[in-house]
Amino acid sequence: MKQFTTLLEAAEFAATLCGSWSFATSDDRYDAKGLLVLAEISDSENPADEDRFYVVSLSGAIGFCKDGEDIEWLFLSDAAPNENLPLTYQSAPQIRFCPKCGNPAVPGARFCGQCGKAL
Ligand SMILES: [Zn+2]
Known part of the structure; x- marks a missing residue:
């Protein structure tokens, strides 16, 4: 997995891996354009704390976490909806x-x- 300091950077990278996502906790769906717009708004309104970062899985799923702690998966890749996502991240x-x-x-x-x- 790769790690990013902003959601926009994570979204831009995820967009090279897949073309659409579903939000982990609702039925909302996003295409690459929608995801980038949302990421930009999120970064300006809720910038991540210094010790937190975003991670992108092999299929393009985007999670938010702190080193060595549980990953909160935010966007699931439509390319691999049943991907076995890791629960924690350790750099x-x-x-x-x-x-x-x-x-x-x-x-x-x-x-x-x-x-x-x-x-
Ligand atoms: Zn030595």
Whole structure:
């Protein structure tokens, strides 16, 4: 899945994956144009908090979430209405490498576990 900071960015990407969506909690349906208009309004009226973001599934479904927490799926892709959507989202951990010896560092470590260099 890809993550986006605004609904408009998510909608633009989703529009490359499918052509129509249904709203998860009602019978409302959207084509690409309708979705982009709605996304623009939503971003200007309800911008997402800094620690929240939108995700787009492989089929173009759009969800809203916080890292490591439950995904609230907003728009379901008509291309795959029965898609097995993930319930939570975990972004890939940032792996750092020691600048001296090149070994991967333990997350949060202040010194390299291999050579002892300060990170
Ligand atoms: Zn090292």
